[in-house]
Amino acid sequence: SSLDVVFSHDKPRAASPGIALSDGPEFRANQLRLQRALVAHRPALWIHGHLHHRYTDTVVVDPQSPPTRVIGLGCDPDAARGAYRPSDAWCLLDLEQDQPVRHITGAVAARLGART
Numbered sequence: 001s002s003l004d005v006v007f008s009h010d011k012p013r014a015a016s017p018g019i020a021l022s023d024g025p026e027f028r029a030n031q032l033r034l035q036r037a038l039v040a041h042r043p044a045l046w047i048h049g050h051l052h053h054r055y056t057d058t059v060v061v062d063p064q065s066p067p068t069r070v071i072g073l074g075c076d077p078d079a080a081r082g083a084y085r086p087s088d089a090w091c092l093l094d095l096e097q098d099q100p101v102r103h104i105t106g107a108v109a110a111r112l113g114a115r116t
Contacts, residue, residue: 003043012038015070
């Protein structure tokens with residue numbers, strides 16, 4: 001892949017959050033632009049917000065290339081409409097580790113100012 005990580009507001013079109021929050025026609029144009037970027041650059045990891053729904057998906061552009069892991073982050077408590085968990089809204093990216101993505105919980109979240 002030519003990129004390791006992409007951060008965006010919305011998701012690439014092929015990512016499936018498992019809920020129908022972003023299937024409306026008003027979202028398609030931007031998601032298709034992001035999908036074209038995913039196809040062109042094939043990042044290992046794509047992290048986005050927008051849906052306020054925590055999920056992880058794997059998008060395969062080409063079976064001969066590594067897939068892209070897409071992570072949708074949850075919402076912050078001030079914008080939450082229902083259950084809120086700090087671990088859904090935060091993501092740490094440690095570029096020095098073999099397993100670089102982990103979600104913040106407990107003491108780490110408290111040090112970073114997340115509400116638990």
